[in-house]
Amino acid sequence: MLRYALRRIGGLIPTLFVIVTLSFCVVRLAPGGPFDQEQTLTPLVRANLDRLYGLDQPLSVQYGHYLRGLLHGDFGPSLSQRDFTVSELIAQGLPVSVVIGLCAILLALLIGIPAGIAAATWRNQGADHGLTVFAALAVALPSFVTGPLFALVFALTLHWLPVAGWEPGAPRYLVLPVLTLALPVAAHLARLTRVSLLEVLRSPWIRSARARGLGGARVLWRHALRPALLPAVSYLGPALAYVVTGSLVVETVFGLPGTGRYLVQGAIDRDYPLVMGMIIVYGALLLIFNLVADLLYGWLDPRVRHE
Amino acid sequence: MSAEHLPERAEVLRLAQLSVSFRTATGLVSAAQEVTLSVARGECLGVVGASGAGKSVSFLALLGLLPPNAYVQGSAQFCGAELLGAAARALDRLRGASIGMVFQDPMTSLTPHLTIGKQIAEVVVRHRGVSWAAGRARGEALLTRVHVTDPGRRMGQYPHELSGGMRQRAMIAIALACEPQLLIADEPTTSLDVTIQAQILALLAELKREQGMAMVLITHDLGAVAGVADRVAVMRGGRVIETGPVGVVLKRPRDPYTRALVDCAPQLAPERAPMPDTALAGSEPPLRAVALSLTDVSVEFPVGARWFGRAARLSALRQVSLELAAGESLGVVGESGSGKSTLVRATLQLLRPTTGRVVWMGAALGELPAGELRALRKDLQIIFQDPLGSLDPRLTVGEIVAEPLLVQAPQLTATARAAETAAVLERVGLPARLTGRYPHELSGGECQRVGIARAMILKPRLLVCDEPVSALDTPTQQQIVSLLADLKRESGLSLLFVSHNLALVQRLCERVLVLYLGRMMELGPASQLYAQPLHPYTRELLGAVPIPDPELQPARLSRVLAGEPPSPLNPPSGCAYRTRCPHAIPVCREKVPAWEAVDGARRVACHRWREL
Structure with missing residues (x-):
């Protein structure tokens, strides 16, 4: 198991390198440049700016320069917010986004998986039907609908929670954004768990576990649950991707100072270092999450470890 | 059906008028009807029948293991206590404690x-x-x-x-x-190699003898029943059609269906092989043109590749040479891991041999350009082991069978293709009404006929069969083997038939090659090889075949050899078989035995074949 883990961790570095290279090329392929919208610039000032940020040099040189910076942990200066480096911007926004994202995924796991198990256990009964309808709604409604809806009910009507905003160290500002992000993920996890548990419960080894008189509870928890969690675990990677992209909407709706807006605004401004920095951070997060999912996979299904 | 009422016996299980049906979308489907059976302490009841005869269903019903849409009636008493309708808690106290159950396919039946x-x-x-x-x-x-x-x-x-x-x-x-007081074994040997089957049956016979429990052996294989059971119940269409002592039922069956079952069970009767139409093979080698020849074919796979250092090599096939004449049939026999499937794949160039040549009709297949090899594939067709798994689930039977024509004869019109498809379906004995069906709607035997039709539609000259019947029950096995024999006779194709069971090969093949751990052990005309096997491994394989004779089979089971093939990653030195061979002597450890020619047509690789 340890060797399997080490091998997978070793595989992350080349993947990250490919992400850096590809995104470097793609970002520069987009037409236009960082200073095109500043019409007042004289050609001389423009050329000076380009020289200052190394944009006058051939792409290969810029790439080499960027890689060298990365190895020192330097994402470069932001081109649109010129008082800040990309690292500073990320350091400001990332904690907010990461806390919200991880809380959302954790909440989704805590709600989704038990709900899926319950629905499979009481198949075709009230709880199951209720969950199916609720989950379909939760998956279908976009977060820019559910977010304001929650704000309307819990903040404006019931006055339980703040409508929006952020104060460091005040968890009540987190509740609604986390709930909004977690809802569709939880619904998806519940559906995945329900279907796969029903499938596992029909498998020959469950029949033979029942033939050994192990009793319903032990058959469910010990023999059926672990393999039934496999689809939910594979969904963790895509779930993180959803939470990351969804954070833009949620952070906008609830006015949070996260990193969600950086990627979009950075791309519009052709702020190359900022976009690159966000892609690398998100890419690394996704890779780590997928790795965790794979390691969980190896624990859930011993056959995976030996391949 | 005889009334089972013998009060002096200590009855452990008693089924009375047990009926099972399933509620489906199309109504109630009956699976077992009025099954009445009993098993006493120390007794083994064999329950025999084709798949779908209601054997398993009846016994799963009494343990409460059927899906919720099952509807069970009648009575099932275990040591006097009624099981049907018992609470789950009460059943859980019996299941696994007083009643043990062994299922088919231990891979999927263990967590x-x-x-x-x-x-x-x-x-x-x-x-x-x-x-x-x-x-x-x-x-x-x-x-x-x-x-x-x-x-x-x-x-x-x-x-x-x-x-x-x-x-x-x-x-x-x-x-x-x-x-437990009762052990129910549901097809416990079906997915295993014939040697391992024999070992498991021998184990069951031993347990019955020594533990004194009651046992139910559910199987489609009369040979399995003959070695272990005391009494037999034959089931067909959900009903018990005959019960009685094993000697009576298998030797003097009253019901015509039982008689048919007994007749189609694979036997090792020397006068049966080879089949009359293949009587060409005598002591003299057939004087027919060589169609296929393999020369020193070896296949190695790299395993456990690491970043540093060399990967280990797994030798799946070691220097195999053989010739197959036009119209001839060669059986390739051995256990799992013996290299049978590798041989098949190397022959058809689905896998490149590491060394050696495969020559078909004068053309070295390994050296042909891809286009020519593809055109030649029309002549070289294959049937696979898994009848359902080898058919595309999204295509209808007609589409599956016609597909090779799209590749090899694209000039044909749709009507011409349909006509060819209809003709070949008729030839393999499939009714035309199945043309529009999907594979999952067919039985295993029908699926395998579709596989054969798909291979035959191109009118091949070599048909390679990779364990084509090992996933089917005995009656269906015999039907498929007969079909293959007919096709071979009518179209004069060469047949390479791979199996782990020597009894199946005997019906079909003129010559037989025995493989062990990728090495050739013995080759010879079937008639001689079965009558007088030279290699101890051939003898072990023959001894493992379950024959449906209750007078002989128990003694045969008691002689079954222990042991399983060693890992091909770490094969024994010298003779590969020596670790299991009862006759091994020091020289077997030191020297690889030569591939010796014995009176013309026979060959054997054994240091001691002359003395044994």
Whole structure:
């Protein structure tokens, strides 16, 4: 198991390198440049700016320069917010986004998986039907609908929670954004768990576990649950991707100072270092999450470890 | 049906008028009707019939293991207590404790993510209320009891890390964990190699003798019943059509269906082989043009590749040479891991041999350009082991069978293709109404006929059959073998027939090649090889074939050899078979035996064939 883990961790570095290279090329392929919208610039000032940020040099040189910076942990200066480096911007926004994202995924796991198990256990009964309808709604409604809806009910009507905003160290500002992000993920996890548990419960080894008189509870928890969690675990990677992209909407709706807006605004401004920095951070997060999912996979299904 | 009422016997299980039906979308489907059977202490009841005869369903019903849409009527009494309608809690106290159950396919019937040790100990802890340490100790003792080698290590292994035979032994150990009064074995040998089948049957016979429990052996194989059972019940279409002592039912069957079953069971009767139309093979080698020849073909796979250092090589096939004449049939026999399937794939260039040449009609297949090889594939067709798995689930029977024409004869019009398809379906005995059906709607035998039709539509000259019947029940096996024999006779094609069961090969093949760990052990005309096997391994394979004769089979089972093939990653030195061979002497360890020619047509690789 340890060797399997080490091998997978070793595989992350080349993947990250490919992400850096590809995104470097793609970002520069987009037409236009960082200073095109500043019409007042004289050609001389423009050329000076380009020289200052190394944009006058051939792409290969810029790439080499960027890689060298990365190895020192330097994402470069932001081109649109010129008082800040990309690292500073990320350091400001990332904690907010990461806390919200991880809380959302954790909440989704805590709600989704038990709900899926319950629905499979009481198949075709009230709880199951209720969950199916609720989950379909939760998956279908976009977060820019559910977010304001929650704000309307819990903040404006019931006055339980703040409508929006952020104060460091005040968890009540987190509740609604986390709930909004977690809802569709939880619904998806519940559906995945329900279907796969029903499938596992029909498998020959469950029949033979029942033939050994192990009793319903032990058959469910010990023999059926672990393999039934496999689809939910594979969904963790895509779930993180959803939470990351969804954070833009949620952070906008609830006015949070996260990193969600950086990627979009950075791309519009052709702020190359900022976009690159966000892609690398998100890419690394996704890779780590997928790795965790794979390691969980190896624990859930011993056959995976030996391949 | 005889009335089962013998009060002096200690009846353990008694089924009376047991009927099972399933509620489906199209209404109630009956699976078993008025089954009345009984089993006494120390007795083994064999329940025989084709698949779908209601054998398993009847016994799953009494354990409450059927899906919720099953509707069960009648009575099933275990030691006087009614099981049908009993509460789940009450059933759980019996299941695994007083009634042990062994299923087919130990790979999917053991929980994949729990070690063998946990799965045995769990049952002991549950029913006996002992500690986990005591449960594990009992588990190790049980594994020893069922002759699992190295039981301490097996306890910590997962099911997928064990061989098929070891897995089945482990499942038997779990069933025996609490010394049940009744053991129900549902097709316990069906997915295993014939040698391992014999070992498991021998184990069941031994357990019956020594533990004195009642046993039910459900199987489609009369040979299995003949060695173990005391009484037999024959089922057909959900009903018991004949019961009686094993000697009577198998020797003097009253019901015509039973007689047909007995007649189609694979036997090792020398006068039956070769079939009349293939009587060409005598002591003289057939004087026909060589169609296919393999010269020193070896296949190695790299395994466990690491970043540093060289990968180990697994030798799957070692220097195999053979010739197959036009219109001739050659059987290739050996256990799992003997290299049969590798030989098939190397022959058809689905896999590049590491060394050696494969020549078809004068053309070295390995040296042909891809386009020419593809055109030649029209002549070289294959039928696979898994009848359903080898058919595309999204295509209809007609589309599956016509597909090769799209590749090899694209000039044909749709009507011409349809006509060819209809003709070939008729030839393999499939009714035209199945043309629009999908594979999952067909029976196993029908699926395999579709596979044969798909191969035959191109009018091949070589048909390679890779274990084509091992997934089918005995009556269907015989039908498919007869079909292949007819096709061979009518179209004069050459046949390469791969199987782990010598009895099946005998019906069809003029010559037989025996492989072990990728090495050739013996080659010869079928008539001689069966009458007078030269290699000890051939003898072991012959001895393992279950024959449906209750007078001979118990004694044959008691002579079954222990042992499983060693890992091909670490093959024994000298003769590969020596670790299992009862006649091994020091020279077998030191020298690889030569591939010696024996009176013309026969060859054998054994140091001691002359003395044995």
